[in-house]
Amino acid sequence: MTLKIAGKTFSSRLFLGTGKFPSNEILSKALAAAETEIVTVALRRVDLDAKNEDILDAIDKKKYLVLPNTSGARDADEAVRLARLAKGMGIGNWIKLEVTPDPNYLLPDPIETLKAAEILVKEGFIVLPYINADPVLAKRLEEAGCATVMPLGSPIGSHQGIRTKEAIEIIIEQANIPVVVDAGIGAPSHAALAMEMGADAVLVNTAIAIASDPIKMAEAFKLAVMAGRKAFSVGIRGSQKTASASSPLTGFLR
Amino acid sequence: MKFIDVLNKTDFSKISSISEHASDLEVKSILSKEKITFEDYIILLSETAVNYLEEMARKAQMITQKFFGKTILLYAPIYLSNECDNSCIYCGFNQKVSGKRISLSVSEVIKEADFLYDRGFRHILLVSGEKKGIVSIAYLKEIVSTLHKKFESISIEIFPLEENEYKELFSVGVDGITIYQEVYDKEIYKKVHPAGPKSDYEFRLATPERAGRVGFYRINIGALLGLGEFQKEAACVGLHASYLRKKFWKSQISISFPRIQGSGANFKPINPISDKQLVQMLCALRLFLPQAGLVLSTRESGTFRDNLISLGTTQMSAESKTSPGGYLNCNQEGEQFNVSDKRSVEEVSQAIKLKGYEPVFKDWDKALTQS
Numbered sequence: 001m002t003l004k005i006a007g008k009t010f011s012s013r014l015f016l017g018t019g020k021f022p023s024n025e026i027l028s029k030a031l032a033a034a035e036t037e038i039v040t041v042a043l044r045r046v047d048l049d050a051k052n053e054d055i056l057d058a059i060d061k062k063k064y065l066v067l068p069n070t071s072g073a074r075d076a077d078e079a080v081r082l083a084r085l086a087k088g089m090g091i092g093n094w095i096k097l098e099v100t101p102d103p104n105y106l107l108p109d110p111i112e113t114l115k116a117a118e119i120l121v122k123e124g125f126i127v128l129p130y131i132n133a134d135p136v137l138a139k140r141l142e143e144a145g146c147a148t149v150m151p152l153g154s155p156i157g158s159h160q161g162i163r164t165k166e167a168i169e170i171i172i173e174q175a176n177i178p179v180v181v182d183a184g185i186g187a188p189s190h191a192a193l194a195m196e197m198g199a200d201a202v203l204v205n206t207a208i209a210i211a212s213d214p215i216k217m218a219e220a221f222k223l224a225v226m227a228g229r230k231a232f233s234v235g236i237r238g239s240q241k242t243a244s245a246s247s248p249l250t251g252f253l254r
Numbered sequence: 255m256k257f258i259d260v261l262n263k264t265d266f267s268k269i270s271s272i273s274e275h276a277s278d279l280e281v282k283s284i285l286s287k288e289k290i291t292f293e294d295y296i297i298l299l300s301e302t303a304v305n306y307l308e309e310m311a312r313k314a315q316m317i318t319q320k321f322f323g324k325t326i327l328l329y330a331p332i333y334l335s336n337e338c339d340n341s342c343i344y345c346g347f348n349q350k351v352s353g354k355r356i357s358l359s360v361s362e363v364i365k366e367a368d369f370l371y372d373r374g375f376r377h378i379l380l381v382s383g384e385k386k387g388i389v390s391i392a393y394l395k396e397i398v399s400t401l402h403k404k405f406e407s408i409s410i411e412i413f414p415l416e417e418n419e420y421k422e423l424f425s426v427g428v429d430g431i432t433i434y435q436e437v438y439d440k441e442i443y444k445k446v447h448p449a450g451p452k453s454d455y456e457f458r459l460a461t462p463e464r465a466g467r468v469g470f471y472r473i474n475i476g477a478l479l480g481l482g483e484f485q486k487e488a489a490c491v492g493l494h495a496s497y498l499r500k501k502f503w504k505s506q507i508s509i510s511f512p513r514i515q516g517s518g519a520n521f522k523p524i525n526p527i528s529d530k531q532l533v534q535m536l537c538a539l540r541l542f543l544p545q546a547g548l549v550l551s552t553r554e555s556g557t558f559r560d561n562l563i564s565l566g567t568t569q570m571s572a573e574s575k576t577s578p579g580g581y582l583n584c585n586q587e588g589e590q591f592n593v594s595d596k597r598s599v600e601e602v603s604q605a606i607k608l609k610g611y612e613p614v615f616k617d618w619d620k621a622l623t624q625s
Binding site: 019020021022023024042043044045046047050051052072073074078081082085101102103104105157158159206209210 | 319320321322323324325372373374376406471499503504505506545603607610611612613614615616617618619621622624
């Protein structure tokens with residue numbers, strides 16, 4: 001029951017975002033409680049020259065894969081510049097590609113995302129793009145060489161859950177790369193649902209970061225993701241709306 | 255449509271009537287809504303809504319945490335010059351106020367900036383009076399190009415510029431602009447800005463639009479609280495912010511709450527704004543514009559600011575000096591306004607932590623703004 005991305009194996013299927021936490025200490029404890037292995041960090045928050053504590057100080061690089069993200073980028077050029085910066089800083093060559101020209105709902109720009117993905121893949125990055133739940137775009141990004149696609153359930157921080165269920169189901173059905181449901185997951189039940197649907201992983205940030213007890217909530221998400229995945233692996237029987245006939249319709253075929 | 259046309263079309267007598275007749279039932283029903291309209295916002299600014307401040311505050315806190323988390327971004331201003339051709343009767347830079355006039359050289363500005371960098375700041379705001387001969391575009395460009403190598407975010411709060419001038423500053427690394435209309439009420443505007451280029455109401459009003467067309471990442475507006483009538487000014491700020499948000503959808507719109515405090519001008523507010531009213535405006539704006547940045551300066555006292563941290567504030571200045579050269583020369587002569595919260599950045603950070611929030615010094619990267 002392991003997750004494989006770009007040749008790397010992970011036993012956790014819960015990615016964590018690191019923004020919005022009340023302190024580095026709580027962040028670091030929440031990461032441990034979630035038993036996550038992939039942690040995304042906004043490059044705009046990273047300051048290697050920080051006078052005070054930096055966000056990277058909260059993340060044990062030996063324990064977690066740091067997945068820098070390009071939050072703040074409005075177009076492909078800006079995203080590419082940030083990705084190169086991350087590489088230059090020695091954070092590695094994995095990049096969560098976020099191109100969100102609208103600062104209000106932070107919805108991703110499909111055209112610029114594809115453009116940036118094509119450039120970054122060519123430069124040797126492992127690209128994990130954040131996208132709207134658009135099955136065609138997901139295929140285009142897969143063809144461009146992305147390592148995963150990360151469709152949104154609903155806008156970032158909205159806690160509305162999986163509002164794009166039908167489209168995500170198509171993305172999962174058609175994908176040859178892992179599908180990570182990102183954004184909008186406000187409760188463990190939302191995460192469980194995504195996993196039951198067959199998502200390979202989910203990314204959670206706000207729901208844990210602003211909970212009154214982020215550490216306990218991180219653990220709740222861990223359990224929900226595991227439960228959802230287990231149920232998916234067993235196979236959830238669809239609900240039946242009609243009663244089953246007592247005498248079989250095909251009984252004559254003997 | 256330009257914002258001036260929106261403003262001219264707005265029926266302010268209807269707005270005050272809505273506000274006057276607001277009922278408890280209306281306020282309650284608005285507080286149960288997920289999204290509120292401009293009319294709802296007006297009702298939340300009414301006298302009736304004052305009785306529901308606690309509910310408003312709770313809702314404002316929840317919405318803010320969803321979008322911004324439990325974080326407060328810290329920044330510091332650098333005053334470049336207090337020379338000014340304007341005569342704003344409330345301002346310490348008013349050309350008629352006798353006081354020390356200082357304009358920093360480029361190297362003096364860099365020294366002030368270096369000081370702030372060592373104090374931990376990565377977001378800075380360049381502030382200046384209106385003296386175009388001294389604070390020229392070339393001067394600003396030279397400063398910004400140098401500071402952009404070090405600082406992650408550089409915003410300006412200077413006199414209104416032309417679009418092509420904004421373009422020049424944007425190209426060297428200015429990412430945000432702050433411009434307060436001061437007062438939306440045209441009569442009061444005329445009265446408090448009797449002379450100088452600032453007496454042109456419409457040119458100032460259209461400034462965020464000129465900046466928006468250039469593509470700044472952040473546009474910060476506000477009314478100087480204490481000049482116009484509370485409800486009307488708060489209504490205009492909300493209207494202006496929501497107009498800008500729709501028109502310049504790639505820019506983050508922020509709102510400041512500068513309240514008139516003491517300055518070298520010894521000005522008494524025309525319509526004093528109470529603490530309660532400021533909180534009401536902040537919470538109502540948060541409910542109306544869930545994703546707007548809400549900015550608090552050191553004009554307000556430390557205690558009051560600490561209490562506003564968990565109510566919807568997203569950004570605060572700290573350790574500010576409001577006179578040119580104020581960081582390195584302890585001399586406070588020539589201040590724009592008296593700083594009320596005089597605490598050090600460490601003390602402010604500690605206060606933020608005590609409220610259960612994280613003080614953030616870097617939430618942008620200069621690589622984004624590179625030209």
